[in-house]
Amino acid sequence: MHEPSLHLTYGDLALASLLLLVHAGLSIRFQLKLARPLLIAAVRMVVQLSLLAVILQWLFDTESALATALTVLVMLGFAAWETWRRIARPLAGRTGYLVPGAAIAVAGLTTLGYALLTQLSPTPWYAPRYAVPILGMILGSVMNAVALGIDNLTQNALRERVNIEAQLLLGRRFEDAMRTHLQRAMRTALLPTLNLMAATGLVMMPGMMTGQILTGTSPHEAIKYQMMIILLVAGATALAVFLAVMGTLRYLTDDRERLRLDRLAGERK
Amino acid sequence: MVVPPFRCDSVFTAVGGPFNFAAAPGACLTFMGPSGVGKSLLLRALADLDPHRGEVFLGAVSQSACPPHDWRRQVAYVPAAAGWWAETVAEHFGDLASLTDDLVALGLPPECGAWPVARLSSGERQRLALLRAVALHSPVLLLDEPTANLDADTSLAVENWLLAQKRAGVTLIWVTHDAAQAQRVADRRFALEHGGVFEAPHA
Numbered sequence A: 001m002h003e004p005s006l007h008l009t010y011g012d013l014a015l016a017s018l019l020l021l022v023h024a025g026l027s028i029r030f031q032l033k034l035a036r037p038l039l040i041a042a043v044r045m046v047v048q049l050s051l052l053a054v055i056l057q058w059l060f061d062t063e064s065a066l067a068t069a070l071t072v073l074v075m076l077g078f079a080a081w082e083t084w085r086r087i088a089r090p091l092a093g094r095t096g097y098l099v100p101g102a103a104i105a106v107a108g109l110t111t112l113g114y115a116l117l118t119q120l121s122p123t124p125w126y127a128p129r130y131a132v133p134i135l136g137m138i139l140g141s142v143m144n145a146v147a148l149g150i151d152n153l154t155q156n157a158l159r160e161r162v163n164i165e166a167q168l169l170l171g172r173r174f175e176d177a178m179r180t181h182l183q184r185a186m187r188t189a190l191l192p193t194l195n196l197m198a199a200t201g202l203v204m205m206p207g208m209m210t211g212q213i214l215t216g217t218s219p220h221e222a223i224k225y226q227m228m229i230i231l232l233v234a235g236a237t238a239l240a241v242f243l244a245v246m247g248t249l250r251y252l253t254d255d256r257e258r259l260r261l262d263r264l265a266g267e268r269k
Numbered sequence B: 001m002v003v004p005p006f007r008c009d010s011v012f013t014a015v016g017g018p019f020n021f022a023a024a025p026g027a028c029l030t031f032m033g034p035s036g037v038g039k040s041l042l043l044r045a046l047a048d049l050d051p052h053r054g055e056v057f058l059g060a061v062s063q064s065a066c067p068p069h070d071w072r073r074q075v076a077y078v079p080a081a082a083g084w085w086a087e088t089v090a091e092h093f094g095d096l097a098s099l100t101d102d103l104v105a106l107g108l109p110p111e112c113g114a115w116p117v118a119r120l121s122s123g124e125r126q127r128l129a130l131l132r133a134v135a136l137h138s139p140v141l142l143l144d145e146p147t148a149n150l151d152a153d154t155s156l157a158v159e160n161w162l163l164a165q166k167r168a169g170v171t172l173i174w175v176t177h178d179a180a181q182a183q184r185v186a187d188r189r190f191a192l193e194h195g196g197v198f199e200a201p202h203a
Helices: A010-016 A018-029 A035-062 A065-086 A095-120 A128-159 A161-169 A179-199 A207-214 A219-251 B039-046 B068-074 B096-105 B110-114 B122-134 B152-167 B179-185
Strands: B006-012 B019-023 B028-032 B053-058 B075-078 B140-144 B171-175 B188-193 B196-199
Touching: A010 A018, A018 A035, A035 A065, A035 A128, A065 A095, A065 A128, A095 A128, A095 A219, A128 A161, A128 A179, A128 A219, A161 B068, A161 B075, A179 A219, A207 A219, B006 B039, B019 B188, B019 B196, B028 B179, B039 B053, B039 B075, B039 B140, B039 B171, B068 B075, B075 B122, B096 B110, B096 B122, B096 B152, B122 B140, B122 B152, B140 B152, B152 B171, B152 B179, B171 B179
Parallel strands: B028 B171, B028 B188, B075 B140, B140 B171
Antiparallel strands: B006 B019, B006 B053, B188 B196
16 A cells, blocks of 8 residues: 555645635625535535545445445445436336346446456455445446436437337337437447547546545556556446346337337426 | 228227227228317227227238237328438338329429428428328228328329229228318218217218
């Protein structure tokens, strides 16, 4: 372990928040109505991360398999719920939550297990110091992409209903009538991941690698880790999007190859 | 064309039923009824686009036993406002060049295949949607107000073109709001109500 080259105090954190306070002042002066939401979001972030620090420290100290498994489950559950929340017209009922949830769980756990067993090989293999942060980074990207993919598919199916049904009426298979919408949904979902990989290192320094460098790791080491993480995250994202969009498509039709928009939830209030 | 009889047996849609009727091969049945009574929903059920109770037969083949894409080729439904998914007209047809005679009969120029769909008028869309379905050579056509967007002359031309399909053996299930049109084209006329279909006495 490297000793941090600079030591961060709580006073330093207070200083970092000063810029937001300046903006809050501007917001009040110009009646932008941004002061409150910005301050609330900042306080929320501080509280959430402080709690996380306590939980992570405890997890790392106990190194219990059960506690790690529970943490992973809670993370997957939250990821599924947060994804569902971001889809304007998800599938109705429990399916709307279970389809993205299953896609996220399968892709997340497969990728995590693969990384732990072959590339990182910590002892024990489930060591929370590795499993939890890596899953966290995977879920951050996967949630976003799955929500984008399902949202795009269901919105397009709703908007293009007449055109999709026109193809069914001419004897085309559901799969063929939906092909361009399927492609569009998958592409939309993966676009942020593609863009991220293209821009990383040119304009943007990924947070994880930057953090490691700030705490004294050599750029070579930090970047190697960053590359592994990006590749794992991109792989997990692609897999999750595939499963989630195909799963949703499956529920948008039935054994008579109808377009079943009645299976979508109503507009959110 | 040898066309099997078409039969609708105790079909319930989301808003009505039971609907019972049978059409002899090459017959034209018209259906009239107030807006919202479920005329389009009945046609959607006949084409198996919506879940519904009851059974539909084409000869001995039942809808539920027929692969859905096969069924929709046999029982071709032309909605009142049909959909378009590609940029130009010709992309929606297998071979538009072989349909020049029909284009002329419908009052459309043979070169309309190159037209962008976005610039079609509602009347042009309607006639092209009819032609697109007729080009499938289906034994049964389900028509939802096929002349609603047309002027009187064009409307008659389309009527005559559809009756020519009927003479070739195609069964027509024709929803219309126009009583005079029903008189002109129908072998049998039906009134559609929530509780079922009722045949009008011969005029």
